[in-house]
Amino acid sequence: MSTSAPNVDLKSRGLPTTSVVALVTSVLGLAFFSASHGGSDEDEAAGASSVAWLLWTAMRLGQLLLALVVLFVVVLVSRQRSILYVPVPPGTQRSPRMGPRMFRSPEEWQLPYEDVSIVTEDGVRLAAWFVYQPAVSSAGAVPYTVLYFHGNAGNIGHRLENVKDMYKQLAVNVLIFDYRGYGDSEDGSGPSERGFLQDAKAACRWLVQRARQSGTSGCSMRIREDRILFFGRSIGGAVAIKLAAHTLKQKRDEAADLPLPAGIVLENTFTSLRDMALQMFPFLSPLRPLLRAPLIFDEWTSADSLQYFANNHELWCCCLFSGLQDQIVPPAQMKELYTLLSKRRPKVLKCFNFPLGGHNDTPQIGGADYWASFKKFMGLVRDSEAEREKSSKD
Known part of the structure; x- marks a missing residue:
């Protein structure tokens, strides 16, 4: 049984049902074509001309098409968050x-874990699982911790197989949480880019506070704040990038209360929500200059945020996993992110492509090759740790 997250056809979620389209088209058609172009002697004479009649019909058809496009755009704008954020996919x-x-529960996979409750700055309580490696007495032996940002559909339970594989294959801790409005987390203001950033900050803050308590009073250690990696799949990658860029900006403004991650791992992540909208609905291309706030509520400008992070920070590591059979996020967008980073390379930059990988099943399809690639990246992260430590002390 596969426990990967359910796929959601985002395009179909943005389209009115066939019956609604047929009804609206019929009503608009009657409205346009019942407006007779006759009535005067001159019009009657013009109506006798087949050319004039064809021109009139073409004009009406054009008006009808324009009205349908406007209606469709209005539906997309009004429903965009319900299209993008899918806490409960069909059948779940x-x-x-x-x-x-x-x-x-992680218990079903025989993983040691804690049920965690995380409270955000705006008072929303998030449900999370902290899956941990055995505690150690030496700071040098403390494992890396993956802060896991999941995709837009389903809850943390759908990621349990992936969490289990991370835990066992990479020997890392994993903190995974549900965004507001998802799983057992409270609804708060509902899913949104702003809300997700608050959720991500709260989850990272929980890890950092736990790390600072780890090893105190003679206790063994489980977390080090300089050994935290962000992992994001799909929109989770956009969340990871946004949190990293936000933290860096605060650090540059001397207002940061969180450390920068040692690295970011992105899997099947998009460049921006505008690019995704144009990919799914190419006929919106003429409206491209308008596809930004306030027309788009949550822009998720991942490429811009990643470029900001790369331009202003050097000693970090980045890994990209791309499933080339992804039918939701075009692999070309992952390639664009890699190209962007190639121009201002982090300390470690790796990109791994999996020819048969889909949007959510790249780890399963990639199998041993996927985890061998991930281990290779983790080895490079560890090798570069001394340089990061030295820089943080300077």
Whole structure:
């Protein structure tokens, strides 16, 4: 049984149902074509001309098409958040506790974990699982911790197989949480770019505070704040990038309360929501200059944020995993992110392509090659650690 997150056809979620389209088209058609172009003697004479009639019909058809396009854009704008954020895909339950076997808890995979409750700055309580490696007595032996940002559909239970593989293959801790409005997390203001950033900050802050408590009073250590990696799949990659860029900006403004991540791992992540909209609905291309705030509520400008981070920070590591059969996020967008980073390379930059990988199943399809690639990247992260430590002390 595969426990990868369910795929959601975002394009179909933005389209009115066939019956609605047929009804609206019929009503608009009657409205346009019932407006007779006759009535006067001159019009009657013109109506006798087949050329004039064809021109009139073409004009009406053009008006009808324009009205349908405007209607469609209005539907997309009004429904954009319900299209993008899918806490409960068809055939699933919102809470992991209500899911089928192997979707409900890390305990079902025999993983050591804690149920965690994280409170955001605006008072939203997030449900999370902290899957941990055994505690160690030496700071040098503390494992890396992956802060896992999942995709736009489903809950943390759908990622349990992936979490299990990370834990066992990479020997890392994993903190995974549900965004507001997802799983057992509270709704708060509902899913949005601003809300997701608050959620991400709260999750990272929980890790950092836990790391600062780790090893105190003679206790063994489980987390080091300089050994935190951000991992994001799909929109989770956009969340990871945005949190990293936001933290760096605060650091440059001397207002940061969080450390920068040692590295960022992106899997099947898009460049921006505008690029995704144009990919799914190419006929919106003439409206490209308008596809920004306030018309787009959540822009998720990942490429711009990643470029800012790369331009202003050097000693970090980045890895990109791309499934070349991804039918949701075009692999070309992952290639664009890699090209952007190639111009201002981080300390470590790796990109791995998987010819048969889809949007959510790249780890499963990639199998041993996927995890060998991930281990290779983790080795490079560890090799560059001394340089990061030296820089932080200067």
